[in-house]
Amino acid sequence: MVNMLKKAWTEVVKPMVQRPDRVQVAAICFKGTGADRKVLLITSRDTKRWILPKGWPIDGLEANAAAAQEAWEEAGVKAANINPEPLGSYDYDKRMDGGGIVSCATQVFAVEVDHLEDSFPEAQERTRKWVKPTEAAEMVDEPGLQAILKQF
Helix, strand or coil: CCCHHHHHHHHHHHHCCCCCCEEEEEEEEEECCCCCCCCEEEEECCCEECCCCEECCCCCCCCCHHHHHHHHHHHHHEEEEEECCCCEEEEEEEEEECCEEEEEEEEEEEEEEEECCCCCCCCCCCEEEEEEEHHHHHHCCCHHHHHHHHCC
């Protein structure tokens, strides 16, 4: 009986009442090509986990441009080229300021880095690190993001 109720909740009720995922945009900031390619990870402000620059869509900007804007604000990235099509997407649970958790679907865009600025809006709140994509995949927590990084 318990298994039947769990199955009914998971397959019928929960999909009907669960709010849809919130959408975020993220930037895989990179430099170099082939074996010399590196990606830029930053720390989150609260937990100091390694993440990509990411945030909410910005009114008036296409998704890839919003990802590049987040890369500037969170990592000091001056973009050279921004791919207009996402490389993929991944899901994660975001802890909100009030303590609640929302499920987010995050579109990931490739952003080629022209250069990094030392002074940027969140410079005092984050640490940056250049690593190979496979190393980055081991440093982040989200399985979907790990898969994207391994293929990058």
